[in-house]
Amino acid sequence: MSVRIDETDRKILGALQRDASQSLEEIAAEVGSSKTPVWNRIRKLREAGVIGQQTVVLDADALGFEACFFVLIRTSEHEAEWQAAFLKALQDRAEVQEAHRLAGDIDYILKVRVANARAYDAFYQALIAEVRVHNVTALLSMEEIKSTTMLPL
Numbered sequence: 001m002s003v004r005i006d007e008t009d010r011k012i013l014g015a016l017q018r019d020a021s022q023s024l025e026e027i028a029a030e031v032g033s034s035k036t037p038v039w040n041r042i043r044k045l046r047e048a049g050v051i052g053q054q055t056v057v058l059d060a061d062a063l064g065f066e067a068c069f070f071v072l073i074r075t076s077e078h079e080a081e082w083q084a085a086f087l088k089a090l091q092d093r094a095e096v097q098e099a100h101r102l103a104g105d106i107d108y109i110l111k112v113r114v115a116n117a118r119a120y121d122a123f124y125q126a127l128i129a130e131v132r133v134h135n136v137t138a139l140l141s142m143e144e145i146k147s148t149t150m151l152p153l
Helices: 007-018 024-031 035-047 080-091 117-130
Strands: 067-074 096-101 108-114 135-140
Touching: 007 024, 007 035, 024 035, 067 117, 080 117, 108 117, 117 135
Parallel strands: none
Antiparallel strands: 067 108, 067 135, 096 108
């Protein structure tokens, strides 16, 4: 379904990106509208797939996930069967927060959040036991400088 996004929709989306727990009344006041038209726009945007799953953002450090690794993977395997097994291995592991297939020298990059280096090694050992990869490079993030899910509307 295709949907046209106008300036009011962008304001609503911006308000939701900043804080999706706001009341409909608060969002309506922020965008200069009343509740019913704002609710109808939100419903339309959900139905069109513009608004997806709503969640909360948890503090990884507060929950003991203090290590963030970016894992660069090169593989010589490109068959559909291998790709399906690799995708399943990533989907089955909660430690993998993001996974991207890349153009260039590196085939995949993963963002992996774990408690410490020992927990990363356990993740790594389990992954390579399940799927064959040519080369794995793990980069430890020393400091998160910026992290956002907000799109530039």
